[in-house]
Amino acid sequence: MSNERSSGExxxxxxxxxxxxxxxxxxxAGAGSGKTKVLIHRVAVLIRDFxxxxxxxxxxxxxxxxxxxxxxxxxxxxxTTSQGLWFGTFHGICRRILKIHWREAGIRDxxxxxxxxxxxxxxKRIIKQKNLDENLYDPKHLQSFINRQKDKxxxxxxxxxxxxxxxxxxxxxxxxxxxxxxxxxxDLILLTYEMFKSNPSILNYYSNRFKNIMVxxxxxTNTLQFELLRLIxxxxxxxxAVGDDDQAIYGWRGARSKNIKYFTDQFSDVEIFKLEQxxxxxxxxxxxxxxxxxxxxxxxxxxxxxxxxxxxPVFVYEAFNDDDECGFITEKIxxxxxxxxxxxxxxILYRSNYLSRRIEEELNSKSIPYKIFGGFRFFExxxxxxxxxxxxxxxxxxxxxxxxxxxxxxxxxxxEKTMRVIREHSKISQKSMWDCVNDPxxxxxxxxxxxxxxxxxxxxIRNLQNIIKDANLSTIISEIISLSGLNNYYETKxxxxxxxxxxxxxxxxxxxxxxxxxxxxxxxxxxxxxxxxSLEAGEYQSKINEDPVQxxxxxxxxxxxxxxxxxxxxxxxxxxxxxxxxxxxxxxEERRLCYVAxxxxxxxxxxxxANSRYIHGSSSFFIPSRFLDEIPExxxxxxxxxxxxxxxxxxxxxxxxxxxxxxxxIFSDKFSIDQxxxxxxxxxxxxxxxxxxxVILSYTGKNEDLKLQxxxxxxxxxxxxxxxxxxxxxx
DNA sequence: GGTCACTCTATTTTT
DNA sequence: TAGAGTGACC
Numbered sequence: 108m109s110n111e112r113s114s115g116e117x118x119x120x121x122x123x124x125x126x127x128x129x130x131x132x133x134x135x136a137g138a139g140s141g142k143t144k145v146l147i148h149r150v151a152v153l154i155r156d157f158x159x160x161x162x163x164x165x166x167x168x169x170x171x172x173x174x175x176x177x178x179x180x181x182x183x184x185x186x187t188t189s190q191g192l193w194f195g196t197f198h199g200i201c202r203r204i205l206k207i208h209w210r211e212a213g214i215r216d217x218x219x220x221x222x223x224x225x226x227x228x229x230x231k232r233i234i235k236q237k238n239l240d241e242n243l244y245d246p247k248h249l250q251s252f253i254n255r256q257k258d259k260x261x262x263x264x265x266x267x268x269x270x271x272x273x274x275x276x277x278x279x280x281x282x283x284x285x286x287x288x289x290x291x292x293x294d295l296i297l298l299t300y301e302m303f304k305s306n307p308s309i310l311n312y313y314s315n316r317f318k319n320i321m322v323x324x325x326x327x328t329n330t331l332q333f334e335l336l337r338l339i340x341x342x343x344x345x346x347x348a349v350g351d352d353d354q355a356i357y358g359w360r361g362a363r364s365k366n367i368k369y370f371t372d373q374f375s376d377v378e379i380f381k382l383e384q385x386x387x388x389x390x391x392x393x394x395x396x397x398x399x400x401x402x403x404x405x406x407x408x409x410x411x412x413x414x415x416x417x418x419x420p421v422f423v424y425e426a427f428n429d430d431d432e433c434g435f436i437t438e439k440i441x442x443x444x445x446x447x448x449x450x451x452x453x454x455i456l457y458r459s460n461y462l463s464r465r466i467e468e469e470l471n472s473k474s475i476p477y478k479i480f481g482g483f484r485f486f487e488x489x490x491x492x493x494x495x496x497x498x499x500x501x502x503x504x505x506x507x508x509x510x511x512x513x514x515x516x517x518x519x520x521x522x523e524k525t526m527r528v529i530r531e532h533s534k535i536s537q538k539s540m541w542d543c544v545n546d547p548x549x550x551x552x553x554x555x556x557x558x559x560x561x562x563x564x565x566x567x568i569r570n571l572q573n574i575i576k577d578a579n580l581s582t583i584i585s586e587i588i589s590l591s592g593l594n595n596y597y598e599t600k601x602x603x604x605x606x607x608x609x610x611x612x613x614x615x616x617x618x619x620x621x622x623x624x625x626x627x628x629x630x631x632x633x634x635x636x637x638x639x640x641s642l643e644a645g646e647y648q649s650k651i652n653e654d655p656v657q658x659x660x661x662x663x664x665x666x667x668x669x670x671x672x673x674x675x676x677x678x679x680x681x682x683x684x685x686x687x688x689x690x691x692x693x694x695x696e697e698r699r700l701c702y703v704a705x706x707x708x709x710x711x712x713x714x715x716x717a718n719s720r721y722i723h724g725s726s727s728f729f730i731p732s733r734f735l736d737e738i739p740e741x742x743x744x745x746x747x748x749x750x751x752x753x754x755x756x757x758x759x760x761x762x763x764x765x766x767x768x769x770x771x772x773i774f775s776d777k778f779s780i781d782q783x784x785x786x787x788x789x790x791x792x793x794x795x796x797x798x799x800x801x802v803i804l805s806y807t808g809k810n811e812d813l814k815l816q817x818x819x820x821x822x823x824x825x826x827x828x829x830x831x832x833x834x835x836x837x838x
Numbered sequence: 839g840g841t842c843a844c845t846c847t848a849t850t851t852t853t
Numbered sequence: 854t855a856g857a858g859t860g861a862c863c
Binding site: 169170171196197198199222223292293295296356357359360458459460461481484515518520521522523524525556641642643660661662663684700722723 | 839840841847848849850851852853
């Protein structure tokens with residue numbers, strides 16, 4: 108965030124929103140209109156002018172990043188600490204509440220927070236236990252079913268699904284969660300909600316305490332979060348909700364952007380403010396964004412304007428393949444850096460994480476430092492999770508998943524057979540797996556070899572439990588790495604992979620060190636560290652670089668801004684992403700996502716698409732994204748690379764032959780390359796019997812399905828199947 | 839029970 | 854392409 112703006116004066120709209128009376132307020136804030144600034148200034152006004160104690164304020168955001176930033180910026184304005192003010196994400200705050208009221212919530216202390224991976228593993232296990240076919244009961248599908256139900260506030264006994272097996276799995280999953288003392292993401296919120304519902308006195312306490320609730324990105328709240336806010340806010344609270352319906356991009360995760368509308372209906376006396384002046388982008392960028400988003404229906408309607416200069420035009424680069432696209436980007440970055448831009452001023456945005464690989468390769472080969480946000484998350488790496496699992500069983504022995512994860516890792520000679528026996532026994536005796544293997548009667552039924560392996564595992568954990576009592580966090584972690592035998596295991600392997608795993612574990616030790624330093628006031632450092640690992644997956648930094656180019660998905664970029672933005676992969680199927688079950692409103696959400704991407708740019712925006720792209724091991728053709736068509740041509744400046752033939756395409760280096768096989772793939776025997784057919788390339792002029800002359804814009808498909816998009820002088824753009832259309836190729 | 843090599847298959851976004 | 858899952862062999 109640029110300082111000149113955060114310290115600057117408020118404009119009239121902002122000032123009204125900041126200095127309003129108490130009560131429920133809705134701030135409709137367009138992209139770049141200073142919404143965080145308003146939120147922070149509002150908190151300052153509450154404290155300074157309304158004499159509200161910081162401890163009576165709750166500030167909710169969606170990401171930890173946003174929360175930390177808000178905290179810091181507020182303390183800058185107040186010039187003091189914001190002591191007692193609760194900052195956090197919905198999940199983080201609910202976790203905090205459950206840590207205090209776990210009894211009332213019907214769970215046990217020291218619960219484990221399951222991340223999506225853990226959750227999926229648990230569901231898979233249940234499907235297996237029930238002897239169901241994973242093809243009929245797709246674990247991922249069930250995972251999203253369960254999460255959607257929880258996001259709506261429905262437990263298994265009041266949810267709707269025609270397939271009773273779904274409901275059974277949901278029930279068994281929840282049962283397993285309770286038994287293993289684990290809580291998933293949705294549970295953090297649902298348990299808090301249910302606890303408030305059944306304990307009016309506790310609810311009362313929090314309602315009275317948090318008379319002032321601030322919510323950022325309100326359009327991203329889901330049904331349950333909305334209801335939770337309603338509970339805490341009660342009848343006389345002041346909820347200050349800031350949001351933008353045009354930036355709702357989490358519908359797929361259960362967010363209900365209609366909450367903005369419901370807020371005015373279901374909360375009392377809501378006063379609405381609009382922030383419509385954009386301070387971020389040049390007018391060229393803003394016009395492109397506005398034109399694009401006009402294609403969505405049912406918007407609340409804002410008129411985002413800016414009095415800044417028009418600046419550079421928005422550029423579009425048509426690449427013929429992904430290499431070309433990356434080449435263009437790195438070339439431009441070099442140019443911009445020589446012109447005085449910092450690399451960290453530049454962001455490369457993409458729809459999906461896997462699209463970053465090619466870009467990374469190119470940046471690496473050109474030695475351009477970069478930092479990638481999201482993607483592989485540090486705490487989701489297998490070896491890191493292994494070590495954390497050791498820590499988890501040590502503090503929560505009923506955590507069966509962590510028990511299972513660690514007992515034979517590194518291999519100690521315990522196989523599927525023994526595990527099955529333990530699992531069975533645990534199910535029948537209703538005891539945790541840990542309790543089972545600590546029961547001498549049960550152990551005596553197990554073979555000598557297996558039982559001695561179990562004993563050595565148990566002694567490792569007991570040893571760790573002793574160490575945990577008085578060692579500091581980073582010591583504990585490094586003890587786990589060596590005592591567990593993981594370090595030895597990787598040491599003897601000596602592969603590149605095991606080496607990098609060891610490095611990651613070393614990094615984990617320093618992460619622990621940093622965490623202790625930053626959380627010296629924590630009452631239970633280990634618990635907080637473990638929960639933090641689940642809730643904040645940690646950004647993985649491939650290299651520690653000075654001034655790196657920023658790479659991230661569009662989702663990650665929300666709330667951020669950059670002088671220069673490259674928005675890549677604007678192709679049908681990639682962005683908008685093709686979705687198997689196209690849900691209603693899906694396309695509009697994709698469009699909003701594109702809107703978010705465009706409005707991240709302050710000065711320069713480069714859009715790019717490739718005619719062919721190497722994906723999932725093979726090359727495919729793409730047509731440009733419809734979003735490009737929705738922007739008037741006059742607003743875009745095309746940067747075409749006409750000197751290169753788009754098709755058939757030969758790579759310059761011949762180190763592999765996939766391009767050649769690609770040619771053959773397209774021109775099979777039915778449609779072989781024939782000297783009478785000139786190069787089909789984008790920009791090629793053609794003549795059609797009926798439509799007359801035109802220019803090839805793009806193409807898709809292969810063989811007899813090869814389709815060309817042609818822009819005819821008198822008939823406009825048309826798609827024609829090459830094998831049927833009688834085309835004359837002009838020079 | 840452990841390991842390795844092979845096959846299969848899924849490829850969206852995240853707290 | 855890469856990660857997960859499977860099966861054969863030690």
